Amino acid sequence: MDSDPDLDPDLMLAMRLHAPRTALRAERVPRPEPGPGQVLIEVSACGVCRTDLHVVDGDLTGCRYPLVPGHEIVGRVVRGGERFAAGARVGVPWLGWTCGECEYCASGRENLCERARFTGYTLDGGYAEYAVADERFCFPLPERYGDAEAAPLLCAGLIGYRAYAFAGEARTIGLYGFGAAAHILAQVARAEGKRVFAFTRPSDTKGKEFALQCGAHWAGGSDEAPPEPLDAAIIFAPIGSLVPQALAAVKKGGRVVCGGIHMSDIPAFPYALLWGERRVQSVANLTRADGDAFMRVAAETPIRTQTKAYPLAQANEALAALRDGKLEGAAVLVPRTQGSSASFTASMSKTPAAKAAK
Numbered sequence: 001m002d003s004d005p006d007l008d009p010d011l012m013l014a015m016r017l018h019a020p021r022t023a024l025r026a027e028r029v030p031r032p033e034p035g036p037g038q039v040l041i042e043v044s045a046c047g048v049c050r051t052d053l054h055v056v057d058g059d060l061t062g063c064r065y066p067l068v069p070g071h072e073i074v075g076r077v078v079r080g081g082e083r084f085a086a087g088a089r090v091g092v093p094w095l096g097w098t099c100g101e102c103e104y105c106a107s108g109r110e111n112l113c114e115r116a117r118f119t120g121y122t123l124d125g126g127y128a129e130y131a132v133a134d135e136r137f138c139f140p141l142p143e144r145y146g147d148a149e150a151a152p153l154l155c156a157g158l159i160g161y162r163a164y165a166f167a168g169e170a171r172t173i174g175l176y177g178f179g180a181a182a183h184i185l186a187q188v189a190r191a192e193g194k195r196v197f198a199f200t201r202p203s204d205t206k207g208k209e210f211a212l213q214c215g216a217h218w219a220g221g222s223d224e225a226p227p228e229p230l231d232a233a234i235i236f237a238p239i240g241s242l243v244p245q246a247l248a249a250v251k252k253g254g255r256v257v258c259g260g261i262h263m264s265d266i267p268a269f270p271y272a273l274l275w276g277e278r279r280v281q282s283v284a285n286l287t288r289a290d291g292d293a294f295m296r297v298a299a300e301t302p303i304r305t306q307t308k309a310y311p312l313a314q315a316n317e318a319l320a321a322l323r324d325g326k327l328e329g330a331a332v333l334v335p336r337t338q339g340s341s342a343s344f345t346a347s348m349s350k351t352p353a354a355k356a357a358k
Contacts, residue, residue: 014128015315015333016066020058024069024127026313032124032132034080039135041090046126047072047151048310048318048331049180050238051094054262055121056319063121069315070333071096071119072154073126073133074147081135089147090138093154095285096123097134111285118285127315127333139291142299149305152330153298156180161294163234163259163283164189170231174199174249176222177237178211180330181259184303185234190215191301197226199242201325210306210328225249234259243280244269252276259283307332 012031015024034040052069054060073092077084084090098105098113105113119125119133141150160181167173173189175182176199186196198211202221211219218227222242226249233246234257243266246256253276261284274280306329310318318331 012129013312014068014124015312016068016127017056017063018066020056020063022056023316024056024319025066029128031130034132037081037134037136038132039081039084039090039138040078041073041075041092041131041133041138042078043073043075043126043129043131044335045074045147045151045309046070046333047154047156047180047307048315048322048333049155050236050322051155051261052120053319053323054238057323059262060121067120068124068126068128068131069120070125070127070131071121072151072156072332073119073131074141074150074154075126075131078130080132083135084138084140089141090133091141091150091154092119092126092131092133092138093158093286093291094118094120095287096137108287108289111287111290116285127312129312129335137288139295142295144299144302145305148307148309148332148334151332152180152184152305152307153294153303156330157184157298157303158286158291158294159259159283160185160234160236161188161297162286162290163236163257165290166257166281166283167232167234167255170255171195172197172226172228172231174226174230174233174246175211175216176233176235176242176246177239178207178214178216178219179236179327181236182234183210183214183306183329186211186214186216187303188297188301195228197230199224199226204325206328214304230254232257235263236260238263240264240266244273247273247278247280250278252278255279255281257281257283261285305329309334311335 011028071094077088096119097117098110099115172195174197178198178200196216198216198219199222200207208219229251232255236259
């Protein structure tokens with residue numbers, strides 16, 4: 001009699017991509033073994049990021065197949081490595097390995113390493129019950145966040161914070177595309193005394209309301225002008241046509257930061273929009289220093305992440321909801337569904353930012 005694979009302790013459930021533009025397959029596969037310097041992690045939550053969509057939809061080439069997506073991993077160390085004790089809670093981000101030798105690594109810009117490997121893209125990620133990761137690229141997580149709450153911090157938060165850093169000393173900031181990253185960043189910026197202006201899809205009334213709950217001073221459609229000129233704009237939506245719109249909204253000397261890994265083509269626009277020492281800046285990946293800095297901020301700032309939990313086997317449904325713009329905040333895959341953050345609105349109403357917005 002064949003043994004039941006569901007009862008085999010050496011196997012795990014994983015959602016795997018076998019080709020671009022195809023659905024993920026739920027499969028029982030061997031549990032990974034940690035190599036030198038790696039830790040085996042039992043996954044308790046994994047955020048669903050727009051970059052995952054770009055991987056699944058074939059916008060990002062160079063994947064290895066079959067592939068386990070997912071790079072916002074929260075879990076507990078089972079064994080391996082020397083940095084973390086067994087049972088320690090860690091987070092695993094997008095940047096999974098760098099060479100440490102190239103000109104970029106040597107100059108503090110490991111995010112640009114030519115040989116870098118990325119979790120859920122060139123390395124298997126967290127859409128599984130277990131994952132392995134290089135212990136040097138794992139982060140301890142602030143205790144104030146539950147597992148599902150912490151997952152979006154590992155990309156939406158980290159990349160959003162790097163984009164925010166490129167905004168410099170801006171006092172008025174526009175956020176184009178109000179999803180997982182923007183809803184975290186709006187709270188950080190508001191807590192630091194910035195004026196935040198949120199831009200959503202023109203007809204997205206619920207999205208505008210959500211942005212105001214997160215501390216935005218104003219929320220409007222991406223086709224609208226803000227009520228005052230911006231010092232900087234950060235674009236999270238992968239829509240190239242937003243670049244000239246954002247340039248038109250920023251002051252002289254202002255910066256437009258493109259926070260995504262993929263974007264549709266930027267259309268031609270008059271030089272007058274760029275003139276006046278305005279700048280357009282991209283953000284590529286993250287460094288471990290970025291992660292350490294943001295986790296300190298997250299430990300000190302009461303960020304409320306809006307999440308909707310999906311069972312691991314429903315990863316395709318979570319990706320579809322993100323693709324169709326049906327999420328407020330972030331989707332998170334969990335081994336056991338804990339439900340959405342129903343208390344988010346109530347908890348947000350108690351934060352200083354929300355009270356000040358009233």
